[in-house]
Structures are given as structure tokens and as C-alpha cells.
Amino acid sequence: MNDQLLADKTIAITASRRAEEQAGAFERHGARVLLAPTVRIVKTDDDAALAAETQQVLAHPPHVLLVATGHGLKSWLDATEKNGGAERLKEMLSDAQIYVRGAKGRGAVRSLGWQDSGIAQVETTESLVELALEKGVAGKNVTIQQHGKPDPALVKRLEDAGATVTQVHPNRWEEPENPALVDELINRLIAGEIDAITFTAAPAVEALLEKAYHLGRGDEVEAALRTETVVAVVGPVTAEPLNAIGVNPVCPERFRMGAMVKYLIEALQ
Template identity: 30%
Template sequence: MGNLHEKRIAITGSRKMAEMSMMVQKKGGTAYERPLQETIKCKPEDMQEILEAVIASGTDWSVFTTGVGTAALFEAAASLGLSEPLQKAVAASRIATRGYKTVQELKKHGLAPEIIDGDGTNAGLLGALEEVDLAGQRVFLQLHGERVPALEQGFAEKGADLTCIMPYETTIPYPEVVTKLVHEIIDGEIDAVLFTATPQVRVLFKEAEKQGLAGQLARSFNEKAVAGSIGRVTTGTLSEYGVTRVVAPEHERMGALVVAVDEFFKGD
């Protein structure tokens, strides 16, 4: 038994929710399933035109930003019979990546990045490319779940000829759950909220903003329900919304997050 006895822990990611709930329960806590984000793969046919264009014309740079997106991209290519030509087109280009999972996924396809971000963030990726001249260069950019204006703008400002592809989309499965969680946190009905990806944070705070409760929500995180976070990007997004009390394990794993939150409540 851990330190989560009588603690109410909200889990916000749809992925592996059952496993995380079990981990919380084994530590003595009560898991509240509050899915704020769901990842849906895009249809291969919707990506076919872009993939065929990149294969036909080639690209100077291939930029991958998530492991799950990289996997989905190559899965789509395989289903379209384009796996080998896509691999060749990417291999012939210079490669930049964000995140260690992305590097691992590329390795499965015999690909290795030349440029790797410094901290797992989009800003870190752009920083790693700061000294690279991209003027007039063709850049094939894999986006992650939603448009990322700052990232796209960063490449545009460097003069890149940008082609974007989105292998999956992030959706809100149950809008009413988002509203419910905002009030549960503010009302002190939750002791910790576990965030496993940045969109979960944005979804929650955008709902709070609609209700004029964003500031109150941030204060509640800092004083009542502690925020648990996987990854520097997620932690950075919490900080942007004014959340300063964050439990973030060194190893970016769901199990490590539960252990870190359990340790936070030690002696409580």
C-alpha cells in the first residue's frame, strides 16, 4: 500500500487509462477517470496526396515531432503501398526530431536524426535548428494532433518551403467531463490531477477561461489539487497557465508519474 489512501486522483488521458487507474488503486488511492483528450488517427487516404508529393519531389529536411505521429505516418504509408518510397525519401533528406520516443520510432525504419531538440519542446527543436540555413529548403513537417502556429511560423521565418502533415488529431471525447473536472478541482473534490500530454492542460484551461475561472483554477492547483505532469512540454504549458506546483518525474513514464505523486503525499 502506498501513500494515496483516501486521495482522489483524476486521470485525464484516454490512453492507458485503465492501467493508470490500477496503479493509483494499488497505491491506495481512488482513481477518477476524467478523459480530456483522445487521439484519433487520420485516414491514410487523407494523407496520400502529401505523401506522394514528398516521394515524387523529395524533401531537403524531414522533421518529426512525436513518436506516435511518426508511427502513424509510416503505418499510413504502408497501407497505401508507399512505405519503401517514403523511407527512401526521408533517408535521402536531413532529419530533425523532437522527443526521445520519436528517435526510437525512426530507428525502427532505419532512420537516424541529424538534429535533436535539447529539451523535448517545440522551442527546443527550433533552437537546435537555429544555426541551420533553411532559406529555400523544402521541409516536410509532421505535426502532432493539432496545428502548431509557433512551430510553423518558426520555419516560415527561416524561409523554409514548408509541407505539413498531420497523422492524427486530438479531440475532446466528453465535453461535459471537462466542465465537471474544472469544478471538482476548484471545489476541492480532487487531490491530484495526472496530465500525460499538453492538449489535456489546454483543454481544461480553455474551458475554465470560458467560465471566467482560469485564475481560480490555477490557484486551486497551487493550493489544493497538485498537478502531476509527464514531459517538459506539458509542465511548461501548466506554467504558462500559472500552475507553479507541479510533480514531474525525471523518467517520462506513466508509472513513474504515479510513483512521484505517491511520494508527494508521503507523510501527508
């Protein structure tokens, strides 16, 4: 399709994963696209830190497993398959009480033939930790599969409740490969040259704001996101750091990237 509905629009994409897929969808409607990943996902296959964390889990079999994302759980197990120890790890995890943050996490758990013991009331890591605390973690080994930028305060709450906590960080976020593109994004946001911007993960929002404040332009970027630019997010978890600064992004009913793209295209017409 090449209907040129977005011919006069410039859309910024902050994702590091599936960014080209987003760009293609917008470009087919005539939009100009700025690809400016604000964070980079570390590939699990090459992640020495994840391998070390996995060894910690194997050394301290979990009584409780907290699954933040289905994608993260799958990436972790896939990496272990390639690096050795997968069957032993799966056996340990399947024996644990498993709590999940959302439907996709539950789906990933059940696709492995496991059963979860509960799902968080709200799709946030804080709600997931609340669920574990409510069920009881005193004297237990708790493994938490983190997502994005972990909150140390949540880990401390588990430890203060008597848990021994081991964290694993599949798909860790790091600095983007091309920081100059983020600088360009910040300048163009402030100049009013970005009609819309998409976020598919909360850390991408946090990284953009952190960089803007580092440059002394945080207030200007926040103002642009509130007034000049249509902000689209893939779901409410991604929206949280935006809501905190008074930005109300558009969000599809189905928390999927494709749904977000379609929703934004309609919003810009």
C-alpha cells in the same frame, strides 16, 4: 497490490491514451479515480487529413524532416503501410536531413535504420525549429511531423527563412468524446474535491484551461491547480503550459508514464 495507501484520495486522469492503465495503478492503492479525458486522439488509420498530408509530402520530397515524437513518426508510417505508399515515403524520408526533438524520436529514427543529423537542445518543437533554422532551410522542402497543438508561428519562421513547409499531424487532438466529464472535473477541482491530477501531454493542459475559461471559471481552476491539487506531469514539455500559469507540477526524472504514476503515489503518501 492492494495496500490502501491512497484510500482517502481522489485522482483525476486527463489522458485519452493508456488512461485505464493509470487508473488501475492508482486504484490498486485504494484511490478513487475520475477519468476525464480533456482531448481525444484521432486514430491515424481513419484520418483522411493525415492521408492528404502524406500525399503532399510525396509530391514535395523533403530535404529536411523534423521529427517531434517517436510515437508520432511510427504512427504516421504505420498508417501509410495500411493505406499504401509506405515504401516510397520511407525512401524519401530516409534521404532527408533528419532532426529530432528528443531521445525517443532519435530512437524511432534509428530503429528504421536511418541516421539523424542532430537533436534539439531542449525537448520542445520550438528548439527543434531553432536547430533547423541554425542549419539552414532556405530553398528547401521541410516536412515537420507535428505533435499535439501546433504553433503556427513556428511554421511561419521556417517559411520566412525561405523553406517550403509541409506539415503532418499524426495523432491529432480533437474535442473529447464526453465533454461533460471535463465539466465535472472543473467543478470538482474548484470545490477542492480533487487531491491530484495527471497530465501526459501539454494539449491536455491547454484544453482543460481553455474549457474552464469558456465557462468563465479559468481563474478558479488555475487557483485550484496552484494551491489545492497536486499536479503531476510526465515530463517538462507537458509542464510548460502549467509553468506559464504559476503551477509547479511534480515530475519524474524519467519522462515515462509509469515513472510519473510511481512518483505521484509517493508524493501523496
